[in-house]
Amino acid sequence: MKVNISPGFLKGEVVIPPSKSYTHRALICAALSKGRSTIKNVIFSEDVLATIDALKSIGTKFEIKEDSITIDGTEKIEASQALVDCNESGSTLRFMIPILCMSHQEFSITGKASLLKRPMSIYENIIKDLSGTYEPGNDSIRIRCDFIPKDYYIKGNVSSQFISGLLFILPTLDGDSRIIIEGDFESKNYVEMTIHMLNHFGIKVTLESNQILIKGNQSYKANDYYIECDYSQLALFAVAVY
Numbered sequence: 001m002k003v004n005i006s007p008g009f010l011k012g013e014v015v016i017p018p019s020k021s022y023t024h025r026a027l028i029c030a031a032l033s034k035g036r037s038t039i040k041n042v043i044f045s046e047d048v049l050a051t052i053d054a055l056k057s058i059g060t061k062f063e064i065k066e067d068s069i070t071i072d073g074t075e076k077i078e079a080s081q082a083l084v085d086c087n088e089s090g091s092t093l094r095f096m097i098p099i100l101c102m103s104h105q106e107f108s109i110t111g112k113a114s115l116l117k118r119p120m121s122i123y124e125n126i127i128k129d130l131s132g133t134y135e136p137g138n139d140s141i142r143i144r145c146d147f148i149p150k151d152y153y154i155k156g157n158v159s160s161q162f163i164s165g166l167l168f169i170l171p172t173l174d175g176d177s178r179i180i181i182e183g184d185f186e187s188k189n190y191v192e193m194t195i196h197m198l199n200h201f202g203i204k205v206t207l208e209s210n211q212i213l214i215k216g217n218q219s220y221k222a223n224d225y226y227i228e229c230d231y232s233q234l235a236l237f238a239v240a241v242y
Contacts, residue, residue: 010237010240014237016229016230016233016234016237017043017229017230017233018041018042018043018227018228018229018230019227019228019229019230019231020043020045020047020048020091020230021091021190021193021230022193022197022227022228023039023042023043023048023051023227024047024048024051024091024092024095025164025193025194025197026039026197026200026225026227027039027048027051027052027055027069027071028051028055028095028099028168029168029197029198029200029201029203029220030071030073030201030222030223030225031055031058031060031071031073031074032073032074032099032168032172032201032220033071033073033201033202033220033221033222033223034073034075034219034220034221034222035072035073035221035222036070036071036072036073036222037070037071037073037201037222037223037224037225038068038069038070038071038224038225039068039069039070039071039224039225039226039227040067040068040224040225040226040227041067041068041226041227041228042067042068042069042227043067044064046087046088046089047087047088047089047091047092049087050085050086050087050088050089050092050111051089051091051092051095051096052069053084053085054084054085054086054092054096054100055096057079057080057081057084057100058074058077058078058079058080058099058100058103059074059076059077059078059080060072060073060074061074073220073222077099077100077102077103078103078105079100079103079105079106079107081107082107082108083107083108083109083110083140084096084100084107084108084109084110085109085110085111086109086110086111086115087111087112087115088111088112088114088115089111089115090115090118090159090161091161092111093109093111093115093118094120094123094159094161094162094164094165095161095164095165095168096109096165097109097123097143097165098123098147098165098166098168098169099165099168099169100143101127101132101143101144101145101146101147101169102147102169102172104144104146105144106133106142106143106144107142107143107144108140108141108142108143109140109141109143110139110140110141113139116136116139116140116141119158119159120136120141122154122155122158122162123162123165124136126145126152127143127145130145130146130147130148132144132145132146133145147166147169147170147173148173148175149170149173149174149175149176149177149216150177151177151178151179151180152166152170152177152178152179152180153180153182154166154179154180154181154182155181155182155183156181156182156183156184156185156186156187156210157183157184157186159187160186160187160188160190160191160194161190163179163181163187163191163194163212164190164191164194166179167179167191167194167195167198167205167212167214168194168198170214170216171198171203171204171205171214171215171216171218172216172217172218172219172220173216173217174216174217175216175217176213176214176215176216177214177216178211178212178213178214179211179212179214180210180211181210181211181212182210185210191207191212192207195207195212197225200223200225201220201221201222201223202218202219202220202221202223203218203220204218
C-alpha cells in the first residue's frame with residue numbers, strides 16, 4: 001500500500017486537560033486547612049480519585065460537582081481506616097505516608113502490586129531513623145512514625161515526591177526543619193510546584209539552592225484554587241502550530 005502525505009496547516013480548537021500534579025497538591029493543602037476550599041477545573045482521573053479516597057481516611061469531607069470539588073478541611077488528622085488504598089497512584093502513595101503518620105496511629109497502605117514495587121527506601125530509612133515502624137509485606141506496608149523537626153537529607157536523583165511529602169507536614173511541627181538535597185537537584189521544578197501550592201494555602205517555606213528552610217508552627221489556611229492546564233500535554237500542540 002502506498003500513502004501520499006502532503007503538508008498542511010492545523011486548524012480548530014483543542015482543550016488541554018488540567019494538571020494532575022497541581023490537582024494532587026491542591027487537594028492535599030485544602031484537606032489540611034481549617035475551613036472550606038473549592039478546587040475548580042478538576043478531572044477526576046483514577047489517580048486523583050485515589051488521593052481523594054486517601055484524604056477521606058484522615059477525616060476530610062468532600063462535595064464533588066461536575067468539574068469542581070469543595071473540601072472541608074480536617075483539624076485533627078486521624079487514621080480512621082486501617083488500610084488506605086492508593087490504587088496505582090505513586091503521587092498518592094508518597095504524598096500520603098507522612099500525612100497519615102501525623103495521626104500518631106499505626107496504619108497500612110496498599111495499592112496495585114506494581115505500585116508497591118516502586119522504590120520507597122527514602123521513607124523506610126527516615127522512618128527507621130526516627131524509631132518508627134516500616135514493615136513492607138506482599139500486599140501492603142505497615143507504618144507508624146512520629147515525625148520531628150530536624151534536618152532531613154535526601155539525594156537529589158530520587159523522586160521529588162518524597163520531598164513534597166515531607167513539605168506537606170514539616171511546617172506544622174513544633175520547631176524548624178530543613179530538607180537538604182544532596183547532589184544534583186533533578187526534580188526541582190516539581191518541588192517548586194509544591195512550594196507554590198503551599199504558599200497559596202498560607203504555608204511559607206524558602207528554597208535556597210539545595211536547601212529548603214521550613215519554619216515550624218504554621219497552619220494551612222483555606223483558599224480556592226483553579227487548576228491550570230497540563231503544559232506537558234499542551235507542548236505537542238503548541239509546537240505543531242509553528
